[in-house]
Amino acid sequence: MTSRRLVLTRSAALIGAATSGLLLPQLARAQGNKIRVGLMLPYTGTYAQLGVAIENGFRMAIDEQGGKLGGREIEYFKVDDESEPPKGVENANKLVLRDKVDVLIGTVHSGVQMGIQKVARDTGVLSIIPNAGVLAATGGLCAPNVFRASFSNSQPTRALGAPMVKAGHKKAVWITWKYSAGDEAYLGFKEGFLAAGGTIVKEIAVPFPNVEFQAQLTEIAALNPDAVACFFAGGGAVKFMKDYAAAGLKGKIPLYGSGFLTEGVLDAAGAAADGVTTTLHYADGLDNAKNKAFRLAYAKQFKLQPDVYAVQGYDSGQLLVLGANAVKGDLSNKKALYAAMGGATIDSPRGKWKMSKAHNPIQDIYLRRVENGENKVIGVAAKQLVDDGPGCKMT
Numbered sequence: 001m002t003s004r005r006l007v008l009t010r011s012a013a014l015i016g017a018a019t020s021g022l023l024l025p026q027l028a029r030a031q032g033n034k035i036r037v038g039l040m041l042p043y044t045g046t047y048a049q050l051g052v053a054i055e056n057g058f059r060m061a062i063d064e065q066g067g068k069l070g071g072r073e074i075e076y077f078k079v080d081d082e083s084e085p086p087k088g089v090e091n092a093n094k095l096v097l098r099d100k101v102d103v104l105i106g107t108v109h110s111g112v113q114m115g116i117q118k119v120a121r122d123t124g125v126l127s128i129i130p131n132a133g134v135l136a137a138t139g140g141l142c143a144p145n146v147f148r149a150s151f152s153n154s155q156p157t158r159a160l161g162a163p164m165v166k167a168g169h170k171k172a173v174w175i176t177w178k179y180s181a182g183d184e185a186y187l188g189f190k191e192g193f194l195a196a197g198g199t200i201v202k203e204i205a206v207p208f209p210n211v212e213f214q215a216q217l218t219e220i221a222a223l224n225p226d227a228v229a230c231f232f233a234g235g236g237a238v239k240f241m242k243d244y245a246a247a248g249l250k251g252k253i254p255l256y257g258s259g260f261l262t263e264g265v266l267d268a269a270g271a272a273a274d275g276v277t278t279t280l281h282y283a284d285g286l287d288n289a290k291n292k293a294f295r296l297a298y299a300k301q302f303k304l305q306p307d308v309y310a311v312q313g314y315d316s317g318q319l320l321v322l323g324a325n326a327v328k329g330d331l332s333n334k335k336a337l338y339a340a341m342g343g344a345t346i347d348s349p350r351g352k353w354k355m356s357k358a359h360n361p362i363q364d365i366y367l368r369r370v371e372n373g374e375n376k377v378i379g380v381a382a383k384q385l386v387d388d389g390p391g392c393k394m395t
């Protein structure tokens with residue numbers, strides 16, 4: 001009798017406590033048990049579609065683990081960074097200081113990434129870069145808690161020059177958006193193209209995210225180089241390829257680029273993209289089991305064809321899964337977490353890759369050409385290309 005009354009009394013007290021809010025700290029702790037994952041990506045503007053593909057790929061990798069990380073449930077927090085560099089720090093702080101995320105996945109735009117990098121270095125939050133190639137993130141400003149699952153800006157274009165010269169295109173005009181992604185893609189292009197014996201006739205830059213190319217295309221027509229090479233991506237890439245064709249340059253002056261030019265945009269660009277030749281760490285038709293399974297599953301789940309951004313999102317998820325499993329979900333065990341992530345071999349749809357010491361993928365760069373609405377692999381432009389991140393000192 002006594003014990004029964006005791007039980008009843010206790011439960012009555014518990015109910016009282018719950019309604020008066022006394023149990024809230026416990027509740028909060030239970031919620032705190034979830035791993036808090038922050039997604040900072042562009043969901044509006046010229047890179048909006050890239051952000052969505054990254055999130056889709058990331059979620060796919062987590063869903064393959066039953067939606068858990070190292071056995072723990074996940075809670076997502078999202079911020080649209082609008083590809084606006086001036087808001088980079090503030091947006092990253094929304095996730096890190098306000099939402100107290102355990103890991104920040106972001107972003108696409110190199111300028112915005114610099115804001116994330118500052119916050120990552122100041123707070124020590126785990127940061128996984130699913131696209132932005134800004135050299136400093138895995139170079140002079142590298143950090144033990146920052147890992148890139150994508151590429152560095154000069155990696156894809158470093159391999160572009162040799163196939164251009166081999167095809168007889170020795171005099172080129174380079175055109176890009178004027179910001180770090182374009183400037184650093186140019187560094188890679190210049191190095192590879194000059195080394196192969198090419199000459200750069202002119203470098204042209206338009207402000208990001210402008211998509212008015214008339215004056216520049218008129219100038220290119222007048223210069224009449226053997227080829228044009230460029231960096232554009234997302235909505236701007238579609239507009240550039242369409243304008244290039246409309247200006248009568250397609251079929252006259254071959255168009256080359258870093259492969260972002262033709263990623264995720266082939267339906268929108270239509271015939272304007274046919275024959276465009278690019279270099280990138282991914283191609284649709286890569287003949288490996290992981291790629292085939294990934295493409296099928298992605299198309300089924302999202303009713304969309306995946307692209308390099310989806311692959312990078314997926315690999316960001318795979319990298320986090322691998323790290324979280326190594327520490328059984330205890331992301332505060334940083335030493336073991338970073339060691340596992342830094343030593344990871346990722347079985348990716350792009351082919352297997354490893355982290356460099358500076359935390360950037362060591363990966364193959366493929367030569368691709370657009371044929372029948374697909375980025376076809378026509379060769380390997382560089383094998384296991386390392387960017388060893390000049391200036392990187394892990395402290």
Ligand code: PHB
Nearest residue numbers: 109110132133181233260
């Ligand atoms: C970048 O800003 O680093 C960037 C953006 C879009 C791309 C590639 C790189 O497709």
